[in-house]
Amino acid sequence: MFKASEGTTPPSVTMATDEFKYHICCMGAGYVGGPTMAVIAQRCPHIRVCVVDISQTQIDAWNTDDLPIYEPGLLEVVKESRGRNLFFSTDIDSEIKRADMVFISVNTPTKTTGIGAGKAANIKNCELCARKIAEVADTPKVVVEKSTVPVRTAEAVRRVLATNDRGVKFQVLSNPEFLAEGTAMPDLQEPSRVLIGGMQTDAGLAAIQELVDVYSNWVPKDRILATNTWSSELSKLVANAFLAQRVSSINSISALCEATDADCSEVSRALGYDPRIGNKFLNASVGFGGSCFQKDVLNLVYICESTGLPEVAEYWNQVIVMNDHQKARFTQLMVKRMFNTITGKKIAVLGFAFKKDTGDTRETPAVFVCKALLEEQARVQVYDPQVKRSQMFIEFDYTCGVNKDNTPKLEESIVTCEDAYSAADGAHALAILTEWDEFKTLDYQRIYNNMAKPAFVFDGRGVVDIEVLRKIGFEVYCIGKSRPKYSLDSK
């Protein structure tokens, strides 16, 4: 199974497949499946872990040192176990058959058509996994929902599994993942908690214990929370809704700070000292992005609507409304400050990923800002240390429906650059859209010297030292901070 290819780490210890007493198969080799299984394999060398996927390209990449995702520390952990007790394969049927436990870790995106389009999560991939397990399994298995799913999805998975015609018994558990991208490895190695939901029957409790036994290899017992299935499924959606709500709340206050000369980071600091509020997730920004927050809040909204709770649905929907407003507000400010026109102007966009330390661009605010800049006929010069040009175009099309068929000048209007200095060369403005550490230590004097004047900075991430940049000569606007006094209109 383990194919030696260029750049692949050879196995340090070889143990025949049959010698392992316990086998885990994970369906879905993405941002969650890959890192999660790499950590299980690292912490449980006695368990054989195989991650399977329908995408040959994805699996091939996991078998090289050029992994399909960028995550600090991931490659080292993969290399430690790959070929020893961690494998990546497209032989889905064999790996399911062999497994004692099967994780379902496939994507559950927002539906784009049909009932619930734009809100409901599409659990098609989860159902297909359950069907595949039902089709090929000939021994009992614990099936673990790792994907984020609407509450009561385990019921659907259980019913599909029951169609197995060999009478095989399955237990379905909910074990949502709470890792954040960019910090996935520490999040997995020292999780704040591991949540496991299952049926409160003898067989259900035994299945929960089986999964507890896996995590207990490295997670302290008091951080492993066992509960019933529905509470577990719902907790995941609610956790993301609460986090997203915090970002929207502080972003709403950022607008008020800009209008009143209050400083949003000072407000956050004051709030954060209250232990009941806590100091995390209070950074005002150009808006939240990522594959989870919007999808999961919208899913929660849809579930509330479908269960006859319109007021509750509307409450959570405001989190999305505020996020959309924040993204739009940022570009409106740019245009307004640059004398109400950016037609033909060069704008340097620093950062395209939805947050630092990831190459993930799903729902990134940068795509919405760039789209708005293109609509104003600006020329956009983008630099991101981890995002390839091809990925940016995939994201424009997927998230905003912008492609070269409906926007013929797209390719020439977006210039991708090798570093921040070339992106800023000749630009009228910098727009900082991801908080990459390297943007804090750029030589802003050098950047200023090579920009058109007046040189504007629009900081959507609170990255720059405003006073230093103002001394250099920049006209600086930062989310949640007071605006330059030399502006004609301070609002």
Ligand SMILES: NC(=O)c1ccc[n+]([C@@H]2O[C@H](COP(=O)([O-])OP(=O)(O)OC[C@H]3O[C@@H](n4cnc5c(N)ncnc54)[C@H](O)[C@@H]3O)[C@@H](O)[C@H]2O)c1
């Ligand atoms: N990305 C995150 O940070 C994160 C964190 C926690 C939870 N989640 C949730 O975890 C789930 C997976 O997210 P992700 O970001 O890893 O998605 P992803 O798109 O990165 O990966 C999903 C993988 O599943 C594969 N797949 C789809 N259908 C399959 C099938 N029938 N059989 C085998 N493989 C199949 C795809 O080819 C893809 O490689 C989602 O429900 C998401 O909401 C994501």
Ligand SMILES: O=c1ccn([C@@H]2O[C@H](COP(=O)(O)OP(=O)(O)O[C@H]3O[C@H](CO)[C@@H](O)[C@H](O)[C@H]3O)[C@@H](O)[C@H]2O)c(=O)[nH]1
């Ligand atoms: O104070 C803050 C904190 C975050 N963000 C933005 O919010 C988005 C999401 O950030 P973060 O939550 O750190 O990253 P994700 O990888 O999306 O992780 C979230 O979504 C995952 C998928 O469900 C969950 O597992 C994690 O617990 C949850 O934090 C990013 O655009 C951040 O820039 C802010 O604007 N201000």
